[in-house]
Amino acid sequence: MAGRMDGKVVFITGAARGQGRSHALRLAEEGADIIAVDICEAIPGVTAYEGATEEDLAETVRQVEALDRRIVAEQADVRDLARLKEVASTGVAELGGRLDGIVANAGIDIFNHWQDFTEEEFRTTIDINLVGVWHTVMAAAPTMLEAGNGGSIVLISSANGIKAGPFNVAYNASKFAVTGxxxxxxxxxxxxxxxxxxxxxxxVDTHMGQVLTAFEKLADDNPGIVSMLNTWLPDTFMQPREISNAVLYLLSDESSFTTGLSMAVDAGMSQY
Known part of the structure; x- marks a missing residue:
C-alpha cells in the first residue's frame, strides 16, 4: 500500500547516510517530504568508522529528489539546540508550514573496556546519543504542538537499550536513558x-555497524562474553530498510493508537 505518508513532513537527524538516509528514502517512497540534518564531519574519539560528509548529505538529497519528493537538508550538530531550532523552523517554512513526524536518529558508538574510556569519550557519547535526542524533540516538537494536529515522534534507541552489550558502557547508558x-x-x-x-x-549494516569488529579484539581477554551477542535468526546484520519499515509504521496513521511502544528490531538479540 503506497502513499502512507502523503502530505506529511518529517524531520530526521543523522540523515546523511546509513539508517538516517534509509529512513528518509523509505518515507519519501510513501509520499513524505523531508527535513534532513547531519553534522557531516568526524567526531573526536570515534575511530572505528569515518564520519559522514557533505557529499553524503548531498547524495541523500539527490535520492529523495529522485523520488519526486521535496527535501531541505542542512548541516547541524544535535548538540547545538539553537541550530536545530533554526533548521527545523526554516525547513517547516519551506515545506508548507507543517511538521508531522520526527525521527531522532543521530548517534555514535565507541567500543572500549570500561576502565579505558576517557571522560571526553563518555561525555561525547552522552551528549550526542542522549542530549542530542532531547534537543531534537525540543527543537521540532513545539511546531507540532502549536499546529494542534497531533503527530508522531520516533526515537532510535538500540538493542543495547534493553540488554546492555559488553565494552559499551557509554553507549549502553545513553540508550537506556533514551528509553526512559x-x-x-x-x-x-x-x-x-x-x-x-x-x-x-x-x-545494522552501516558505517557505525563496523564497530563490532572492535568487539572481537576486546573480547580476547573475556571470550565468554561473546555469547551475549547471539540472535534467534541466522543473519547477524540487517539492512537499514528493516529499521526504516518500523519507522514508517510508527509515523504513519496505521499506528494512530500506538504510543509508548518499545519495538525491538534485532533478530532476538535483546530477548535473553
Missing part, C-alpha cells in the same frame, strides 16, 4: 495527540 525519556514524552504528549515510540535496532 521516550516514555516520559509519550506520557505527557498524549493529551495533544502526539505519539512517541522508540525502536531498538540490532546490528
Amino acid at each position: 525519556m521516550a516514555k516520559s514524552f509519550a506520557q505527557e504528549m498524549g493529551k495533544d495527540r502526539i505519539r512517541v515510540n522508540f525502536i531498538h535496532p540490532g546490528p
